[in-house]
Amino acid sequence: MRAALTRAAGLAAVLALVGLLPWLSGKDPALSLLRARSAEQEPTAEALDAIREDLGLDAGPFGLLGHWAAGLIRGDLGVSWVSGSEVLPSVTAGLQVSLALMGASLAVALLVGTALALPVLVRGRGGAGTLGAMLAAVPEYLVALLLLVVAGVWLGWFPTSGWGGPAHMVLPALALGIPAGALLGRLVADALPDALDERWVELWRGAGVGRRAVTTAALRRVLPPLIPQFGMAAVGLTGGAVAVETVFAVPGLGRTALGAARSQDLPLLQGAVLALLALGLLVGVASAALRAQLLGPALRDAALTLPAARPVRVSPAVPAVLGTLLAGVTGWGLLRDPYVIDTTARLTAPSWAHPLGTDALGRDVLARLGHGAGSTVGTAAAVCLIGLVIGLALGFLPNAATGLADIANALPPVIVGMLVAASTGPGAGGAALAVALISWPPLAAHAAALAQEVRASAFLSAQKAIGASPARIMVRHVLPSVAGPVSRHAVLRLPGIALALASLGFLGLGAQPPSPDWGLLLDESADYIERAPVAALAPAVALALLAALAVALSAHTRRGGPRRAPVRKEAAPVAV
Template identity: 50%
Template sequence: MTALAARAGAFPAIRGLLVVFGSLSGLALLVGSLPWLSGDDPAQTILRARSAERELDPAVLADIRAEAGIPADPVSGTLSWLAGALRGDFGNSWITGAPVSPSVVQALGISMTLAGCAAAVSLVVGLLVLAPSVWRATGTGEPVGNGAAATGAALAALPEFLIAALLLVVVSVHWGLAPTSGWTGPANIPLPALALGLPAAGVLSRVLASAVDSTLAETWVRTWRATGFRRAVLARALAHRAVAVAVPQLVLLFVGLLGSGIIIETIFAIPGLGATALEGVLAQDLPLVQACVLVLVLLGLALGGLGILAHRAALGSALRTSGMAPSRAATRGGPRWALAAAAVLGAFVLAGLLRDPYAIGLELRLQSPSAAHLFGTDALGRDVLARFGHGALVSIGVSVAVSLLALVLGVLVGTAGTRARAGVADVLNAVPPVLVGVVLVAVTGPSLFSAAVAVAVVTWVPLAVHARTLAAEVRASGFVQAAVIGGAGTGTILVRHLLPSVLPAVTRHALVRIPHNALALAGLGFLGLAGSQDSPEWGAMLSESLDYAEIAPWTVAAPAAGLALLGLVAGLARTRG
């Protein structure tokens, strides 16, 4: 019996390893198939990179293929690369011929330093946002207030590239307090870390706020308050319990910062792993791209596993002895404030929809706001309010659809397993949406659909991990254990216990992710990957207006304010448990 039990226990672990290996191999094959999917000859790309003036002589191209080791087909090339990667050999760059490993290791060190500093910024700012509400909750038992929720929502809606551009202009150019680009020392760290960390602090504060609200609804909190525990003791216990729920999210945040740093690394010319991977994709330097993706994924898997272990360690024996008592938070939200923000946003969107977003008038270019043009005009004399309104349909509509899909997938995946373990979700979380978008664009061309797919591929992962964490606690509760002993089936437990306990908190998380998804789409639009250049999509508007931010700040303020209002609506609209 013991041997049979050991074999039965080994099957999930073996299955998990096979799933992870299959995911890694699939990603490597996808990257390795890029030239065949896009129809571009990598030999031509290499020739242009080395000498743009040489003619595309077939003999020269054949020599380049032989010299670089370009495979005849993606399957054999990927298998050969994977065989070398298992030995620690990532191959040689197709462009320079130099070994890939040293450059990837150096880029990884830079990205981990930047992501670590950005994570520290997000943690400090997130805790500062929540600290007053948590301290008040120890005395009143009320959920996190609207002020903290609004602050977190506003931070989460700040575009990273916009923060980076403003910091560059103000701090680096005008004040001369920091270098504008490069990675030569500690002076290069603060600006990109702030640009990455401030929006992440908004998302983190909302996840922690949801965890605090759920913790306040648990019976032990009322018992401790009734029996006269000191506020400092209760505050420490609340923080410990809430952080235990949020630890896997903290890990995901760090891994996500590694990937989402592509745009920031590009703006500040930082030779990190994201920027290196992006350059490799654009140059079709496949060994370099495959190595970057593999390192990101392995790091994501390792940290995902550490997040699960940290969650189990924080809760201790309660997960094994039916000692958990999770409860659904009866939140008292700020629907009036959410409705007010939605009304303001809707009014401006409606006003913009009544105007022509494509009418060009060069004689009206860069005019300040007036009665005729409430939001002013852009560099081509187009009405900014009109473009704001029409762009809202794209930016908000697509981000809501992506968030809804992510919620469904996240809850299904997060509640499906009986035991939390690192797997496909952690693999996908480590793949930057920008990199997915670049790959899709290389195959299908720039389009909003490609950008939406790129965001959707990874945006469900934090929701799945959140649902997985909460589901593990619910399964360890006494009422679920009693239901199991009473003969309740898997479906009954899922419908009557898991979903009612998990869905409200994850839904609130999904609401917070709506502006985050809009920002991801805006980032792809900023890079020109989400459609045509004249698109009124808010990311494209920000991209084309940043050059005029100093002389015509209203061109940047309109889409930025729209994202902030969207964040307030999503952050203040709370679901009832």
């Protein structure tokens, strides 16, 4: 009941944030509407007051929220501040395009996932391996840029922009579906071997049941606990679609929302974000219904668990090599000035003077890449620290954390980034805040599990018996046993958080020019990728190496076996 109330409160808070965007932004909606309707009309006090009275903008934050909610109930999403047209038709048109793209992306994801899980289905052993882990870790916008250059520009197989027919859907669907399919395939490939080792499989085989029937039953056995993960992957498509639709100029809902956030067209942004949230909630409800249908009435309330991911076979030297390579490039670039402009050396090829070439303003790409690593990774470290603090705090409040975590998991970073950018304006601080708001649930879940294990230990009963106060037990025993492992977990999430920040920079919601942020570098270089491919692909390669480092670090940690928390003299060891 507490978790349900927390979910409802969190959802209400998100809806209130969306409804209060015009007030939170600090901009005068009446002035924006007046300029949209007539650029020549003087913004007199009488004209502005008339607009405020007409739209209920003079009623304060609570009146504004009530006016927006009442219109929402009537199906009225307001009027665009930029075009002056109704918001609902624009949202509906974008939603139709996004639904078609998501359907095609899910088909691609199922094909990719089936291909990665097929060896396990046939042999009963194996897994998705390094390839699946790498594909799942690469952001959609990197896959989109690679497909755009190779299949669209160099080979000319498919259109690179627009939305005119099935051919225009191929590259965007591949960009969204490949990472999602790799994740789904790896989940199934990791879960199937455990199911095939269960006792019932041996009995079925002894009774002469064929391999196909056994494999089908094992697949049905592992699907229910995986369905929520599939739902989260589908929700992730709504966030990835924003970047992919932007790369391929697809007029979908994600691109509509991003354009509204950039132009501060808050009514259109409210409608687009509301539609994206509703889509995510519907996917969650559908996944829960599908899980219940697969379980059947007898097992509908069973607490089936997700099998642990099998470790990827990665040599311990791989993280060291990737880390050294990134550190070397960063150090080399830090020795150069990233802001020197030389218009006579625009878009030059790599040379001794400029090892990675120059950008459209003649700035050294290596210098900007090196200095961008400092800002990108430094911001990611700060976000990791914030997430660690939130995760540790909420880890000791599992009932409250569960509901809030469900809301945070249902909000992709891009959507939160658009809401924050609309409230505070785009910038590195807003991007960091957006990622920090939704990056804590895995850490909170880890902390909650460890805290429950420590509290069940016998030595805590002994401490209570000798008169130790609850505060002393918490500070001296529980917190140290939990903080160490969760801190290591937070460090492992650093590359993934850096990729999330880069995605917001790529979309123009993060660091602003002339910052050398990696995502911003990728956005700036996309326009001249044909003329200067090395300079344009340098930030993309750096981000791909960062994704590979995340996979390698995770695999190396799992191969090292279980770790134990630091043990005090009076405390028993606690397994992590």
